Amino acid sequence: xxxxxxxxxxxxxxxxxxxxxxxxxxxxxxxxxxxxxxxxxxxxxxxxxxxxxxxxxxxxxxxxxxxxxxxxxxxxxxxxxxxxxxxxxxxxxxxxxxxxxxxxxxxxxxxxxxxxxxxxxxxxxxxxxxxxxxxxxxxxxxxxxxxx
Amino acid sequence: xxxxxxxxxxxxxxxxxxxxxxxxxxxxxxxxxxxxxxxxxxxxxxxxxxxxxxxxxxxxxxxxxxxxxxxxxxxxxxxxxxxxxxxxxxxxxxxxxxxxxxxxxxxxxxxxxxxxxxxxxxxxxxxxxxxxxxxxxxxxxxxxxxxxxxxxxxxxxxxxxxxxxxxxxxxxxxxxxxxxxxxxxxxxxxxxxxxxxxxxxxxxxxxxxxxxxxxxxxxxxxxxxxxxxxxxxxxxxxxxxxxxxxxxxxxxxxxxxxxxxxxxxxxxxxxxxxxxxxxxxxxxxxxxxxxxxxxxxxxxxxxxxxxxxxxxxxxxxxxxxxxxxxxxxxxxxxxxxxxxxxxxxxxxxxxxxxxxxxxxxxxxxxxxxxxxxxxxxxxxxxxxxxxxxxxxxxxxxxxxxxxxxxxxxxxxxxxxxxxxxxxxxxxxxxxxxxxxxxxxxxxxxxxxxxxxxxxxxxxxxxxxxxxxxxxxxxxxxxxxxxxxxxxxxxxxxxxxxxxxxxxxxxxxxxx
Numbered sequence: 001x002x003x004x005x006x007x008x009x010x011x012x013x014x015x016x017x018x019x020x021x022x023x024x025x026x027x028x029x030x031x032x033x034x035x036x037x038x039x040x041x042x043x044x045x046x047x048x049x050x051x052x053x054x055x056x057x058x059x060x061x062x063x064x065x066x067x068x069x070x071x072x073x074x075x076x077x078x079x080x081x082x083x084x085x086x087x088x089x090x091x092x093x094x095x096x097x098x099x100x101x102x103x104x105x106x107x108x109x110x111x112x113x114x115x116x117x118x119x120x121x122x123x124x125x126x127x128x129x130x131x132x133x134x135x136x137x138x139x140x141x142x143x144x145x146x147x148x
Numbered sequence: 149x150x151x152x153x154x155x156x157x158x159x160x161x162x163x164x165x166x167x168x169x170x171x172x173x174x175x176x177x178x179x180x181x182x183x184x185x186x187x188x189x190x191x192x193x194x195x196x197x198x199x200x201x202x203x204x205x206x207x208x209x210x211x212x213x214x215x216x217x218x219x220x221x222x223x224x225x226x227x228x229x230x231x232x233x234x235x236x237x238x239x240x241x242x243x244x245x246x247x248x249x250x251x252x253x254x255x256x257x258x259x260x261x262x263x264x265x266x267x268x269x270x271x272x273x274x275x276x277x278x279x280x281x282x283x284x285x286x287x288x289x290x291x292x293x294x295x296x297x298x299x300x301x302x303x304x305x306x307x308x309x310x311x312x313x314x315x316x317x318x319x320x321x322x323x324x325x326x327x328x329x330x331x332x333x334x335x336x337x338x339x340x341x342x343x344x345x346x347x348x349x350x351x352x353x354x355x356x357x358x359x360x361x362x363x364x365x366x367x368x369x370x371x372x373x374x375x376x377x378x379x380x381x382x383x384x385x386x387x388x389x390x391x392x393x394x395x396x397x398x399x400x401x402x403x404x405x406x407x408x409x410x411x412x413x414x415x416x417x418x419x420x421x422x423x424x425x426x427x428x429x430x431x432x433x434x435x436x437x438x439x440x441x442x443x444x445x446x447x448x449x450x451x452x453x454x455x456x457x458x459x460x461x462x463x464x465x466x467x468x469x470x471x472x473x474x475x476x477x478x479x480x481x482x483x484x485x486x487x488x489x490x491x492x493x494x495x496x497x498x499x500x501x502x503x504x505x506x507x508x509x510x511x512x513x514x515x516x517x518x519x520x521x522x523x524x525x526x527x528x529x530x531x532x533x534x535x536x537x538x539x540x541x542x543x544x545x546x547x548x549x550x551x552x553x554x555x556x557x558x559x560x561x562x563x564x565x566x567x568x569x570x571x572x573x574x575x576x577x578x579x580x581x582x583x584x585x586x587x588x589x590x591x592x593x594x595x596x597x598x599x600x601x602x603x604x605x606x607x608x609x610x611x612x613x614x615x616x617x618x619x620x621x622x623x624x625x626x627x628x629x630x631x632x633x634x635x636x637x638x639x640x641x642x643x644x645x646x647x648x649x650x651x652x653x654x655x656x657x658x659x
């Protein structure tokens with residue numbers, strides 16, 4: 001399946017991918033409102049996590065593993081493997097906020113929702129035409145959405 | 149100006165931040181290499197220090213809400229035609245530092261740009277123009293010494309066959325476009341851009357020039373599209389290097405700084421630069437002003453032939469000089485010394501670092517130099533012995549066409565290639581902190597140039613210029629760049645004096 005692959009050689013640490021991520025996952029779909037209002041009021045958060053050490057930086061998000069530890073650990077069935085696309089999908093309605101997935105994910109790709117008893121996880125922008133927003137926003141082609 | 153030198157507020161730029169658009173996302177802070185943007189903890193918002201802005205526009209380009217605009221600072225000194233603000237600011241700067249004024253990129257001074265005073269011809273009625281989309285158009289260019297005459301052997305009587313060329317031809321560099329990427333050394337620009345230039349040149353079927361910093365082993369695979377340079381510092385020069393490329397260039401001078409050498413500061417010499425230049429990590433790379441083994445045309449002759457021997461006469465040898473007052477006579481000497489190519493770099497040529505006084509006051513414009521050299525070599529009957537490359541201040545495809553009509557065989561482009569990958573001519577290359585990741589070896593900054601993107605942009609630029617050159621040639625009724633070479637009848641001047649037109653060898657428009 002197509003996944004988002006970060007390239008630490010060319011990630012410039014601008015965090016524009018995070019801004020794209022929250023815009024796409026916001027109600028308003030407007031960067032300014034999403035960042036200045038929804039982020040603070042509704043706990044809107046980017047699914048990406050930035051790692052930076054010295055000159056190296058990289059934007060990480062859910063790897064949509066073939067055999068995901070989070071799905072195995074999920075007690076409510078909120079995390080599932082989509083049999084068609086292969087993506088690891090999250091149903092916020094089913095989630096009970098037990099954080100088992102957080103503990104199980106070896107990549108730290110799942111985050112707690114800042115205000116709700118829920119998680120924040122990459123959904124590969126499944127409703128967005130043209131694929132993941134972070135990939136489209138990256139100014140240096142350091143995120144690639146492809147089969148490997 | 150609290151705690152600051154008294155001239156601190158005479159800065160060049162002003163950062164305008166639209167408060168309705170700025171979301172305090174800090175992208176500008178992360179992008180600015182000069183720390184002009186910062187997070188104000190007390191006010192909990194992004195602020196900026198105008199005095200630190202160099203006008204590179206990186207923040208403006210990456211701001212996700214378009215909240216930033218970089219403008220010239222409007223502070224105005226009392227108007228004075230003689231003491232213009234640039235002189236005042238320079239004096240304030242030097243009174244503080246006691247140092248030489250450094251500058252980067254080509255000279256911004258207001259000397260005539262003759263390209264703008266030259267106009268091209270087009271066919272009307274009496275001779276047909278050619279549509280390059282429908283008919284073949286030849287941009288292929290061969291650089292190297294051409295024979296005085298060619299001899300053929302007729303096919304043996306009674307047997308089938310074609311006439312056979314018996315003249316032995318000198319080695320040539322074959323180019324699909326009359327354009328090359330000029331010498332920008334590995335060190336002055338970073339490895340990612342060398343990879344990009346090498347890939348773009350290979351894809352296009354043209355050449356790029358290594359500059360004086362040697363060639364990294366991993367780029368030997370692009371050798372067919374590489375011209376290796378030998379400069380006064382002899383950095384990274386060895387037998388394998390000389391045989392790695394399609395041509396060898398001896399760099400005598402550079403248009404931006406004729407008569408002086410180069411200085412790559414030790415901070416820029418990282419592991420990779422060190423192994424390529426064959427000097428220790430962190431040591432200054434100093435190129436002397438002259439080659440210490442060249443003090444005459446005879447000495448140059450020796451070096452040319454030493455390099456030809458070292459490369460077994462397989463590749464042409466070029467000699468690059470800055471355009472200076474006696475450029476025509478010097479070029480004649482260079483051709484007689486055995487050079488296959490003479491590259492002439494005009495005074496608007498770029499640089500990573502040069503003393504501002506040298507850059508802005510030494511040399512002559514490339515247009516005059518090309519015309520003078522072409523004419524001199526023709527007059528002496530040796531024009532065929534060497535190709536001429538025009539360099540320095542080639543801004544668009546029309547400049548390339550005009551340079552070729554004035555007598556050049558091909559053009560080197562450096563600044564234009566860097567502009568293609570984002571350079572905004574802020575001219576602060578010498579700080580080593582290029583926010584566009586070009587003139588820097590800083591690991592964090594240099595990765596702003598992804599070779600995949602950069603190679604594509606450079607290749608796109610040359611292809612675009614290629615199309616335009618074909619259109620212009622077609623309009624003039626020519627179907628080959630060869631027919632334009634030195635064809636000054638295709639040029640007319642506007643607003644030039646008699647001596648300027650005499651040197652350029654063109655008539656005034658209307659004649």
